[in-house]
Amino acid sequence: MKNLTDVDCRGAADPARRAHLLRALSWAGAAPLLALGGCASAGAQGIQGIQREWNLSQIDLLNAVAPRFPLKRRVGEIFDLHLLRPKLKLRPADNKLVFGCDVGVDETLFSRRTFDGNLTFATGLRYQASDGTVRLDGVRGETFSIAGLPGRIAEAVERVGPRVVEEVLQDHEVHRFNDRLREGIKLLGMQPGDFRVTDAGVRMRLVPIPL
Structure with missing residues (x-):
């Protein structure tokens, strides 16, 4: 899926967890997005710029x-x-x-x-x-x-x-999300959801995984 936009990835302040998350998201094909929104210096601000929105035409x-x-x-x-x-x-x-x-x-x-x-x-x-x-x-x-x-x-x-x-x-x-992408967003405590029908198709956004 394409057309993925601004994501706010929280919970990655711990260096070990942040490194694991970065590796997983890189494997999932999200590496080009990690440079967006200050990702290069994520630090205490968390990881910014990871895709959060998908569009099905x-x-x-x-x-x-x-x-x-x-x-x-x-x-x-x-x-x-x-x-x-x-x-x-x-x-x-x-x-x-x-x-x-x-x-x-x-x-x-x-x-x-x-x-x-x-x-x-x-x-x-x-x-x-x-x-x-x-x-x-x-x-x-x-x-x-x-x-x-x-x-x-x-x-x-x-x-x-x-x-x-x-x-x-x-x-x-x-639609089917590939395993690597699923693993990456799961580490954020998120999953695809919030399906919205638009004039062009369906927009899907990440939502918290239900407890």
């Missing part, structure tokens, strides 16, 4: 989800559900990512016709400390419409469609 997020599509599910012997061509809209107002996709329904019991429609679902993000990943969280279907389906089949599709998306995409990985 709209394209990054869409590319992370795209491999799950196209998706096909058979529901009983009544219909086949196809989810195709994902899209992404950013919704900063409620801090949500809103994905949409085209939907195809092959009705196999009566008319044997194919019906088209669309589905949207919203999700947040969370950090999973055990493996250093950022994952979709709280995936929920929002809108689902299929034109022309017979009544009972339409009801079944409207129940199943959002549920399929929720099951498939809940906890889906959208």
